[in-house]
Amino acid sequence: MTLGYRPGDGLLHRTHPFTTASLAGAVSVLVFVLPGVLAPWGLVAGLCVLAAVSGLLPVLGTAAAFSAPFWGFLILIHGVFRDDLGTAVVLAGRISAMLTVFLLLLASVHPGRLVDAMLERGAPFGLAYLFGATLQAVPQLQRRAAAILDAQRCRGLRVRGSLVRRARAVIPLAVPLVLGALAEVDERALALEIRGAGSGARRTPLDPPRDGAVGRLVRWFLLAAVTGAVLWRLLS
């Protein structure tokens, strides 16, 4: 399964991060606003074509694998128990479209490029830092949690077996993990001060993503499509 950024130079990789993010936002709204079975599945079909022309076909496999449990539960709850297969198909289409567009976004937009694009548009340094530092901190703390668990196992902690035994492992993991993280706060805060995080001055990214007229046009089109669809649903 493919999750996360995949290097490449396809259509979506060349697109400005804001355009791809706008597409994800527009699809997420349109699947709920447009009525019927055809709309969400039509969007899924369109996203499959976009994945193919962008060289991101493996992402579709991940989207299908992520969607499958949802389809299973939807068919069971709505199709079997409530005898309403139509609702299950519509909801499955919505969820599949949202999963596919977001996985395409993750596969084609490197987080660093998105941060650069945000900084170029004048986003505060704090916002950009939170985004980047969080994505770095997550795997770092997951590795640390695994190391703490290994160390506690060496001291006799058992994390398998009954529910009570597994639940007992939470405190020996959580307390060192949290205290270790809190001990790191001062060091990180000092590093941020040295980098001038508190100055509020606007940062200039070294190599911001290029934004062309076509990208801007696509974003305006997406905004018009979403606004039009919402108004049409409200007035009809």
Next chain:
Amino acid sequence: MARLSSRLLALIPLAVGINLALGKFASATSLPLFLDTVGTVLVAALVGPAAAVVTGLVSQTAFTIVDGKLMWMAFLPVQLGIALYAGLAARYRMFASPLRAVASGLGLGVIAATLSWPISLLLFGGVTASGVTLVTTALTAVGVPLRWAVYGASLSSDLLDKAVTFLLVYVVLEALPRRMAVRFPAADRSRGRA
């Protein structure tokens, strides 16, 4: 966006990392808990509700990105509700004893379930493909109407999870060395020592 202090900028990514690391542990060991708001509740207890709201916002975004499922962003109001409630609980010294922590955790369980079930029901037909959905499926199978099945499933998981989360934060606050606690403005008040 108001400018965040360097200390808060340093703390929030670590709190989000704690949310996701403990959430992954709970999921990997098949515990009937989420444990994915421990960092948010901790920030509420150490700094206050506003910082906890930012942590909740960043946490839900990070969780959505790491898990690759955009629909989790729909549950953002739940994270924000948890952050605000935890901030208020800390202000009223609810981490002063284990009993108070568990009681306020149970209160949060009711609030979290009440916030999450309409999102789950109206947007996704009650299906989130997690352990909660298994309970929803079982309740629907025995004839419980879908809306109550979704609420019952959310409530059963949230009550336990939030009580354990608050208890865990109480344990961490008790274990917090004095020299570390003084660096966080709300820590002593949350622990009932100010």
